[in-house]
Structures are given as C-alpha cells and as structure tokens.
Amino acid sequence: MSAREPTDMQVKSREQRAEGRERVTLVPESLDDLWHLSNIVEPGDRVAGDTTRRIQRNDEDLRDTGGEREHMWVEIEVEDVEFAKFANRLRVAGVIVDCSREDQLDFHHTINVEEREEIEVEKVWKPDQRDRLDEAVEATENADVAIATVEEGQAYVHTVAQYGTEERASITGPTGKAAWGDGARPREELFDELAEVLGRMDVDAIILAGPGFTKQDALSYIQDHNPDLAGKITTVDTAGVGDRGVHEVLKRGAVDEVQTQTRIAEEAALVDELMERIATGAEVAYGPEAVAEAADYGAIEHLLVLDERLRTERGPDGEWAIDVDRVVETAEQKGGEVTVFSGEFDPGQQLRNLGGIAALLRYRVQ
Numbered sequence: 001m002s003a004r005e006p007t008d009m010q011v012k013s014r015e016q017r018a019e020g021r022e023r024v025t026l027v028p029e030s031l032d033d034l035w036h037l038s039n040i041v042e043p044g045d046r047v048a049g050d051t052t053r054r055i056q057r058n059d060e061d062l063r064d065t066g067g068e069r070e071h072m073w074v075e076i077e078v079e080d081v082e083f084a085k086f087a088n089r090l091r092v093a094g095v096i097v098d099c100s101r102e103d104q105l106d107f108h109h110t111i112n113v114e115e116r117e118e119i120e121v122e123k124v125w126k127p128d129q130r131d132r133l134d135e136a137v138e139a140t141e142n143a144d145v146a147i148a149t150v151e152e153g154q155a156y157v158h159t160v161a162q163y164g165t166e167e168r169a170s171i172t173g174p175t176g177k178a179a180w181g182d183g184a185r186p187r188e189e190l191f192d193e194l195a196e197v198l199g200r201m202d203v204d205a206i207i208l209a210g211p212g213f214t215k216q217d218a219l220s221y222i223q224d225h226n227p228d229l230a231g232k233i234t235t236v237d238t239a240g241v242g243d244r245g246v247h248e249v250l251k252r253g254a255v256d257e258v259q260t261q262t263r264i265a266e267e268a269a270l271v272d273e274l275m276e277r278i279a280t281g282a283e284v285a286y287g288p289e290a291v292a293e294a295a296d297y298g299a300i301e302h303l304l305v306l307d308e309r310l311r312t313e314r315g316p317d318g319e320w321a322i323d324v325d326r327v328v329e330t331a332e333q334k335g336g337e338v339t340v341f342s343g344e345f346d347p348g349q350q351l352r353n354l355g356g357i358a359a360l361l362r363y364r365v366q
Helices: 031-038 127-137 186-200 214-225 242-251 254-279 286-296 307-314 324-333 344-351
Strands: 008-017 022-027 046-054 069-084 089-099 108-114 120-124 145-151 154-161 164-172 205-210 233-237 284-287 300-306 336-340 357-361
Touching: 008 127, 031 069, 031 108, 031 127, 031 254, 046 089, 046 108, 046 127, 069 108, 127 324, 127 336, 145 186, 145 214, 145 242, 145 254, 154 186, 154 242, 164 186, 164 242, 164 336, 186 214, 186 300, 205 214, 205 242, 205 254, 214 233, 214 254, 233 254, 242 254, 254 284, 254 300, 254 336, 254 344, 254 357, 284 286, 286 300, 286 324, 286 357, 300 307, 300 344, 307 336, 307 344, 324 336, 336 344
Parallel strands: 145 205, 205 233, 300 336
Antiparallel strands: 008 022, 022 120, 046 069, 046 120, 069 089, 089 108, 145 154, 154 164, 284 357, 300 357
16 A cells, blocks of 8 residues: 555544534645635634734834734634635634734734644534535545556556555556567456456546556557446556556646546536526526525425535625525435535536526426
C-alpha cells in the first residue's frame, strides 16, 4: 500500500449545543472541501479557529502595536462567506463573540480558512448540509476512481481510498518483442486480463498511466473489446508503474480532476434529462413555486437546486416566496433525491437560467 496525504474532510468531534445547534470540529483537506464549506456555512452560524489580527484598541492611552498582527483564537457570528478559489481559501466574516483577548470582542473580523487548518462550525444543521458534509468526509471512502499503471510485461491496479491507495491487482508476464517466441505470453493477454480486472470494479472513472506507448496500446485494446469500459478511462503519462506510478498520478492532481469531471458529467446528465422533459412536455417542474407544489404532492423524483441560489434564499436577501429548506426536506422525506449543483460549471449555469431550481417528477402535478 502506498500512503498519501488525506484528501477528504476530517471530522474531529461533534458536540450538541442548546436550541438544536451542533458544534462540529473539522479539518478541510482540499479546495473541494473549502467549496463544500462555502455551501454549508451561512449567516448566523458561529465559526471559530486560530487566526491573526491587528489589535484594535479603544483606549487611546494604550500603546499601539504599529499594525503588527497577533496570533489569537476567535469565534465569530457569521455575516458573510466567500469562496476564494484562486486564493485557495474560504473567507468567513462576522463579529467576534468570543476570543482569547477580551478587548477584541464585538469587533468585525475575517477568518481565512485554508486547507489542513482546524475550524469549528456551530449551527442548526439542515438535512442537505449534513449530506454535503458526509459527502466531503466520505469523498474517497468508497473507491470511485481506479488507477491502472502499465508498461511492457506488467500492470497494476490501485484504488483510491480514504486511508490511502490500495493495490487490488498485480499482473505480470513477458510482453513486447520477446513475448512472441517459444510460447511466451502475448501482450494482448496482459491487456485482456487488465480489462477483466477493471471491468469487475465498481468505479466511476479509471486513470490509465505509465511510461511510453504501452498504456495507449492497452487503451486501444480495451476500446476494441469493451468500449463501455474505455469510456471511463483517462490516460496520464508517468515515469513509473506500481506504487511509484500511482504517486506520480496523485502528485499531479489527476484524481481530483477526474472526480470533478465525473461530478460535472453527472450534473450534465441530469440537466440533459431535464431539458428533454421540458421539450417534450413530460414530468418536470421548474421555478420555485412549481417545484414547491410538486414537493407537497410527493411527486419529486429528483430535485435539482443551484448552490448559490440555496445560499441566497436562506439569507436575508432571499427573493422566493417559498421556504427552500422545507422544499428540500419534503422532497427527501417523500423519497426524492436531491442534487446541489455548482454554479461554476455549465450544468449549473443552465439550471440558473431556469430559475435555479427544478425537479424531475414521478408524475405530472397539473
């Protein structure tokens, strides 16, 4: 097994508080985790963590620090949340309600949450927010990506799991020019066995890596013999195979990229079905009022809602006449699935054009 850094959210502790609030101590491990948090943390929540701050003083007689920043622990009541993708951080702004220096209470402050930094989030957790946190925590607990590394004479298959990478298969045998003499094993047998191993795995995507042209030959073989499997495969150049090759794949961020593309593909498939149903007048609802009515009837098979719209409608600037939280909860309680779309990608932008919320229905409501 080849160890790697954790890539999914870590939950360190949970503590029940008054009025149905729960305080969760967690560590985001990736930019994806910070994005998840931007869809979880909202105004009125409390966020706490270590930070630096220029000390503000109310007493003019006290010596000023000259703008130097001081390390301190603060807890703020959240007023604004911003996902700064290109700065690799989440900015959470609000008023200090508790801190390691009492003279800083009631001042405004921004906590910059970065990868691998522990924070505490206290809130009344809504069902979809718990689901999103679980999704971040379990992001690679189930092996949704396999890495196959191949070169002449050998192939290895690893899965990406929460605890690291695990070797699932090792296939060896002479290939190349020497493979054709005296009953030696043809290279196509190696490719066939590799395809058989990959075909048995329940994964969303496969990264096929290795040096030279062998991986491309393996992909061509799989395309000829199992085109459905080939559709899951992305190729990456690496200098080595086995643990070394897997380390190169992880270091390049190829797994994160594939997982993002997989999520986009799933969202795109839902939007395509939505648009097709709209075009044919089939079982569909879009726009807040129509979707809320469908939820009340228990007609929602799959609810589609835009992340940014969800955040807005939960805050003071919401424009919808419906309670979006009640719609989400009702849809789930009556057996519907819920997918929160990212506004950064094309499927989310298409959903935005339809009002930011839609549903695939079990039957027509009207």
